[in-house]
Every structure is written in structure tokens, then in C-alpha cells.
Amino acid sequence: MRKTVLEVLGLHRSYGGVRAVDDVSLTLAEGRSLGIVGESGSGKTTTARIIVGLERADSGRVLVHRRDRTERGRGRADRLARAREVQMVFQDPYLSLDPRMPVATVLRETLRLHFPGTDHERRIAELLDQVGLGPREAAALPRQLSGGQRQRVAIARALAVEPAVLVLDEAVAALDVSVQAQILNLLADIRAATGIGYLFITHDLGVVRCVTDEVVVMRRGRIVESGPTAEVLARPRHPYTRLLLDSVPVPGWDPRRIAAARRAL
Incomplete structure (x- = not known):
């Protein structure tokens, strides 16, 4: 029985009158990979940002190894300890890397901060x-690297603090298909070697199928379906999940039929 590394309990987050996250609960076991899938505006990225600590929930709890991360850390040491628990890799690593720093310096600054x-x-x-x-x-600057190499640097920086959970927010969406495959294989190897837990935030069902053990499907801030990835994708129960699967282009695909189905939901 694998230990639970991440628990999300009843998260709520509203912006004005819009419920971006509405009673979201999920769990992630040590060494496992969980996908959160949905279209833009489904609430998946807001959920991820709350889990990492970049945003605060209106209510609900986030626990890592049963330690509550809901309240803000008290003091610098506590904040650094929380940061080490959960790290995030974004879609565009160039925006999160200092363009003036060589790669080794980027990693060195992270290590100096957390492990003096x-x-x-x-x-x-x-x-x-x-x-x-x-x-x-x-020795290279970020602008001297390819997109795939920059994403590898972002992953290395996240791994530098030895997190329990790595959140990947559309982390391969901007990469060419062949480079996507390289990064996904790399992440699979790292998970096997370290036992880290992955939380994949994506709209790409192909990525979900390849790299996750379980998946939750979000629509309008709520989870509408969840379960083992293979089971959910093979036998979807909710109409929205079926719509997402039908939206993947295949021979004979009719976008007008998909648009009509979306309006009917």
C-alpha cells in the first residue's frame, strides 16, 4: 500500500461571482501520477496554483504527508520548507528562468537558498x-537552449529541492511532438528512480493516457469524473468526458458535431 503524499480536501475559490474551484478533493499516492484534465476555464490551473501555494483557497485544505499547507508559513524557514514540499514546472520555462544567468548558476542559486x-x-x-x-x-544562457532543453532545466531546478510532489502545468504543451515524447520519457524515468508524485495539469488526453495512473476530469470548477486513467478513457461515464474524447481529431472528425454537443451540455 503506497503512502498518500498529497490530499486536497474541499477546495473552493471564487473570483467575483464566478466559482473557479468548487468543492475539489483529490489524493495522490507516493510515486504515482495523477492527471487533472479539462478545457480552458475548467479550474484545473487554479487548483494547481492553490496546491503549490501561489494562490489561497477561500476554503478547503491541502495536506502533504498529512501536514496542513492551508495557512501561510510562519517565518522564512517555514516558507522554505513548504516550498521544498511541492514544486511546479510551467508551460513556458523561459518566463521562469533568469535570462542573465547560465544554467549552472540557476541551479546553484536554488541550492544555496535551500541547502546552504x-x-x-x-x-x-x-x-x-x-x-x-x-x-x-x-554554461549556456536560457536563450541559447532549445525549448526542450529549457524545460529540462526547469525540471532540474524543481528537483533540486527534493520535493514530494511535482506539479506540471501544461509542461509539454508548447513543445514539438518528438520533444514532448523525450520529456515525458524523462519524467517517467525520474519518477521510477525517485518515487516522486506527479500532478499533471493538461488538456491533452494523449499526455494523460501516456503518463498518468489516475485522472480527474474538471468542468466549470468541479470534478465530474475520476478514476484509473485507462478505465476513464476506455469507458467514460460523464457526457463531458465523452465530449473531450470525441474532440480529439481523427479521420472523419466533424468539429460542427462537437460544437453542437458542447452547447447541449
Whole structure:
């Protein structure tokens, strides 16, 4: 029986009169991968940002290893400890990397902040090797790297603090298909080696099918279906899940039929 690493209990978040997150609950076990899927505006990214701590819920709780993260950390040490628990990788890593810093410096600054007094140079080499990068990339600026290489740097930086949960928000959506496959294979290898838990936020059912063990489907801030990924995608129970599956282009695909089905929901 795997230990539960993340528990989300009854999250609510509203903006004005709009309920962005409406009574969302989910769990993630150690070493497992959970997908949150839905269209734009479904509430999946807001849920992720609350879990990471970038936004606060109106109500509900987020627990990592049964420790409540709902209230703000008290003091610098507590805030750093919370940051180490859950890390996030964004869709566009270029926006989260300092364009003036070489890759090795980006990693070194993260390690200095969280682990002062340790052997940073050896750890930097380990992290780069873990994500398939080497000395040439270590000396490069973000603008000198490809999109896939920048995403590898973002993953390495997130892994540097040894998080229990890694949240990936559309982390491969901006990459070419072949590069997507490389990054997804890399993430699978890292999960197998470390036992980290993944939370994939995506609209791409192909990504969900490839890299998640379980999935929750969100619509208008609520979870409408959840379960093992293979089961949900093979035998969807909710009309919205079926609509998402039908929206994937295949030979004979008719976008007008999909639009009509969406209006009918």
C-alpha cells in the first residue's frame, strides 16, 4: 500500500461571482501520477496554483504527508520548507528562468537558498545528468537552449529541492511532438528512480493516457469524473468526458458535431 503524499480536501475559490474551484478533493499516492484534465476555464490551473501555494483557497485544505499547507508559513524557514514540499514546472520555462544567468548558476542559486553549506557543484552535475544535460548546457544562457532543453532545466531546478510532489502545468504543451515524447520519457524515468508524485495539469488526453495512473476530469470548477486513467478513457461515464474524447481529431472528425454537443451540455 503506497503512502498518500498529497490530499486536497474541499477546495473552493471564487473570483467575483464566478466559482473557479468548487468543492475539489483529490489524493495522490507516493510515486504515482495523477492527471487533472479539462478545457480552458475548467479550474484545473487554479487548483494547481492553490496546491503549490501561489494562490489561497477561500476554503478547503491541502495536506502533504498529512501536514496542513492551508495557512501561510510562519517565518522564512517555514516558507522554505513548504516550498521544498511541492514544486511546479510551467508551460513556458523561459518566463521562469533568469535570462542573465547560465544554467549552472540557476541551479546553484536554488541550492544555496535551500541547502546552504552543501557540495553544490556535485549536486549541480547530478541534476544535469538526471535530466540529460551536460557541461555545455550548464554554461549556456536560457536563450541559447532549445525549448526542450529549457524545460529540462526547469525540471532540474524543481528537483533540486527534493520535493514530494511535482506539479506540471501544461509542461509539454508548447513543445514539438518528438520533444514532448523525450520529456515525458524523462519524467517517467525520474519518477521510477525517485518515487516522486506527479500532478499533471493538461488538456491533452494523449499526455494523460501516456503518463498518468489516475485522472480527474474538471468542468466549470468541479470534478465530474475520476478514476484509473485507462478505465476513464476506455469507458467514460460523464457526457463531458465523452465530449473531450470525441474532440480529439481523427479521420472523419466533424468539429460542427462537437460544437453542437458542447452547447447541449
